[in-house]
Amino acid sequence: MVNIRNLDPSASPLDYFGSELRRLREEAGLNQSQLGDVVYCTGSLIGQIETAKKVPTRKFSEQLDAALMTGGSFSRMVGLVLKSQLPTWFQPYADMEARAAYISTYQSQLVYGLLQTRTYARAVLSVDNPERSDELVEARMDRQRILDREHPPVVCVVLDESALRRTIGGAEVMRDQLAHLLSFLNHPWVQVQIIPFDAGEHPALLGSFTLLRFDDDPDIFYAESYDSGHMTANSQVIRERSVGYARLQAAALSREGSAALIERVMREQYGHQPGPAMA
Numbered sequence: 001m002v003n004i005r006n007l008d009p010s011a012s013p014l015d016y017f018g019s020e021l022r023r024l025r026e027e028a029g030l031n032q033s034q035l036g037d038v039v040y041c042t043g044s045l046i047g048q049i050e051t052a053k054k055v056p057t058r059k060f061s062e063q064l065d066a067a068l069m070t071g072g073s074f075s076r077m078v079g080l081v082l083k084s085q086l087p088t089w090f091q092p093y094a095d096m097e098a099r100a101a102y103i104s105t106y107q108s109q110l111v112y113g114l115l116q117t118r119t120y121a122r123a124v125l126s127v128d129n130p131e132r133s134d135e136l137v138e139a140r141m142d143r144q145r146i147l148d149r150e151h152p153p154v155v156c157v158v159l160d161e162s163a164l165r166r167t168i169g170g171a172e173v174m175r176d177q178l179a180h181l182l183s184f185l186n187h188p189w190v191q192v193q194i195i196p197f198d199a200g201e202h203p204a205l206l207g208s209f210t211l212l213r214f215d216d217d218p219d220i221f222y223a224e225s226y227d228s229g230h231m232t233a234n235s236q237v238i239r240e241r242s243v244g245y246a247r248l249q250a251a252a253l254s255r256e257g258s259a260a261l262i263e264r265v266m267r268e269q270y271g272h273q274p275g276p277a278m279a
Contacts, residue, residue, distance in 0.1 A: 007052060013080040014052045020077070022050040024068050039063040055085055055135040058142060082142040085135040089228050096220055096231070098146055102213035104156045104245050106204045109166065111177060112157050114144050115184070115192070120177040123169030147190065155190045158204075158245075158252050161197050164265045171270045178266045185259050193252040194261050202251045203244035211241055 009019040025035050025046070032050070033043030039060065048054035056064075061074040068074075086094055097103065097114075105112050110124060118141060125136040146152060159181075167174055184190045195202060212220040218233040221241050253261060 007050075012052070013077065013084045014055060017056060017074070017077050017081050018050045018052045020073070021046070021064065024070065025050075028068055035067065038067045055081060055138060057138050058082070079142065082135075082139040085132075085139040087227070090224075093222050093224075093229050093231060094143060096212055096222075097143070097210075099214060099217075100153050100212040100220075101215045102154045102156075103210065104213075105208070105210040106158045106160075106245065106248055107163055107208045108160045108204065109163060109208070110168070111159065111163055111181065113140055114147060114155060115157060115181060115190075116140065116144075117173070117177050117180050119173045120168055123173055152189050156193075156249070157191065158193045158195055158248055160195055161261070161265075164194065164262060165269060167269075175266055175270045178262050178270070181262055182259055185255065191255060192258055193249060193255060194258040195248065195252040196261060199251050203247045209241060211238070211245060 007015045007019045007022075009016045025032070028035075030038075031043070032046040036043040036046050039046075040063070041060070045054065049056050049060075056074070056078055058075070058078050061078040064070065064074040065072050083091060083094060103114075110116075111120060113121070116124070118137060121140045122133055122137050125140070126133040129136055147155070164178060168177070181192055184192050195204075207223065209221065209223040212222065214220075218235075219238045219242075220231050220233055221237050222229060222231045224230065252258070
């Protein structure tokens with residue numbers, strides 16, 4: 001059998017996932033190729049995941065649960081596996097983001113992570129980590145599942161116009177990303193606003209930041225630099241940034257005006273004429 005390697009299940013969520021996959025596969029009397037046939041992948045991929053050389057996706061985990069009749073064990077595990085792929089310094093914020101009832105964010109350069117398409121996220125994450133882009137993209141996509149919960153957070157996003165005009169991944173990637181932003185126009189819990197270049201100076205010139213509000217815990221202010229994140233519940237910081245965010249929203253275009261600008265950028269910069277569904 002290929003890919004024989006002993007794992008320490010306690011070493012990481014990925015190692016635990018791999019060791020459980022091997023254990024349950026062997027209990028079912030299947031070799032790697034046979035299980036691969038059942039879940040529509042290669043035996044080599046099964047071996048790579050069993051040896052913690054590759055990170056499983058959520059879809060793959062759901063297929064494993066069905067094939068091995070685990071009662072959803074792998075689907076429950078994969079969330080921890082994917083979260084463990086996030087940078088260590090970012091994981092505390094991801095935990096808080098997943099618990100927040102209200103998320104208010106300003107992004108000066110890029111589309112907010114929860115609203116990124118898969119191809120846009122891949123282009124962004126491949127810049128510094130091309131060898132780990134698959135794992136990082138899956139982790140980012142898994143973060144977005146909070147938008148599909150029965151009781152999702154309220155998400156208010158203000159993007160600088162530069163986030164629309166900075167070509168990430170090429171014109172096609174940008175057209176898809178901007179179309180994805182337009183899909184939130186009538187979303188009940190997500191609001192997207194653009195602060196245009198002609199707004200001039202505004203309360204967030206110092207950079208991107210996020211405010212998290214919770215039902216039963218203090219508010220959190222979060223900002224990050226190149227390779228670190230900073231969170232604080234300091235009441236004065238929250239007070240100042242909350243007022244600043246309200247002013248930022250007032251300076252930004254309305255929801256409808258923002259959609260019109262997104263459509264114009266799609267047409268003028270990325271060569272796409274929005275159809276009736278976007279107009």
